[in-house]
Amino acid sequence: MNSPSLWLRLFLPFAAGYFLSYLYRTANAVIGPLIAGEMQLHDNALGLLTSTYFLAFGAAQLPLGILLDRYGPRRVEAGLLTVAAAGAALYGLAGGLGELTVGRALIGLGVSACLMASFKAFAQWFPPERLASMTGWIMAAGGLGALAAAGPLKLALDIVGWREIMLALAALTLIVAVALWRFVPDKPSHGERAGFGEQLRGVRDILRHPHFWRYAPMGLFFTGGFMAVQGLWASRWMSVIEALDAAEIAARLTWIGSAMLGGFLFMGFFATRLVHRGMPLERIYRSAMATALAAFALLCAFPAHVGNWLWPVLGACFSLSNIAYSLVAQAFPEQWSGRANTAFNLFVFVGAFGLQWGIGGLVDVLQAGGYSVAPAYRIAFCTLLAAQALAFGWLLLRGRQR
Secondary structure (H helix, E strand, O other): OOHHHHHHHHHHHHHHHHHHHHHHHHHHHHHHHHHHHHHOOOHHHHHHHHHHHHHHHHHOHHHHHHHHHHHOHHHHHHHHHHHHHHHHHHHHHOOOHHHHHHHHHHHHHHOOOHHHHHHHHHHHHOOHHHHHHHHHHHHHHHHHHHHHOOHHHHHHHOOOOHHHHHHHHHHHHHHHHHHHHHHOOOOOOOOOOOOHHHHHHHHHHHHOOHHHHHHHHHHHHHHHHHHHHHHHHHHHHHHHOOOOOHHHHHHHHHHHHHHHHHHHHHHHHHHHHHHHOOOOHHHHHHHHHHHHHHHHHHHHHOHHHHHHHHHHHHHHHHHHOOHHHHHHHOOOOHHHHHHHHHHHHHHHHHHHHHHHHHHHHHHHHHHHOOOOHHHHHHHHHHHHHHHHHHHHHHHHHHHHHO
16 A cells, blocks of 8 residues: 555544544533523533543543554544444433533543544554654644634534534534544554453553653643633633633634644644754653743733733643653553553543533632632632642652652
């Protein structure tokens, strides 16, 4: 099979899957307020509803490596995307919070393999020197999904309802699943297939390693925290604190998605070159996370003055936070790298779930205690900022002790 044909047959279906994964992940930032208004949901319920995506996604990470090794990325992702299609259809037809929650959880489970399956497929078919470029491009597809969940989704909502959009996404997801099944080639693994017990023992050893725990809080509070905020609470903050209307919020979210896309493309084009020129990935990562911490602190302190340009800065820094996957895996043997990444990914999505739900719960508790809505959101965001500052301090401290 020639290289251009192989690239098209591998990259395009997996890129479409990851595009949908990110679109589903962030769509509730735009349609969530509409659902909350239609079904009279409080912030706590809306946070729980949106975060069930992350809960189901995270719960799938540990067994996902076994499935990918045993059945291959084509079969696993195609099968799971049919689950996502069913979840999107249920979400669009839901009559209450329970059905919405189950539908959202099925979507999270169904797209849980989109990134890891593409990583495995690329590693099977392409030499190591091309993997950084492939990673950047597949993440750029996710950035396009984030963009589509902002301005284009808002325009679509001006034409049809959110239920019709979810049913259309269900049909599109099924089409992508069929494309993966029909067109992506298989490459059987000649290595020993690890059983579930062996896989869990490997995860146990990784979770005991000090190097893993140096980065785990960063995944929990930085990467997971930004996913929680971007997927729901950024739009509520812009509405409540900055008094932006729906069109202005959609434009702001589009800028955030554009900045994320730029960061992903930077990873694809320049990260490897910078390393070859003597700049370690660790330094790039620390610099990006320090910038993210400063930008978030300024947003919490001066939201009306810096929001237009600092929210996109956060988007770009979030895309660079994915460098942590490589930094975690590099301390372990090559045959453990998949388990190291899925273990770290579990922490990221536990953080996204817990923080997305927790921010809504904290806002409700503060309002019940007498705070108005704006101070409640400020306190919730500052609490997340404090947790991120502690995680970053831990990263620096453990680096010096190493």
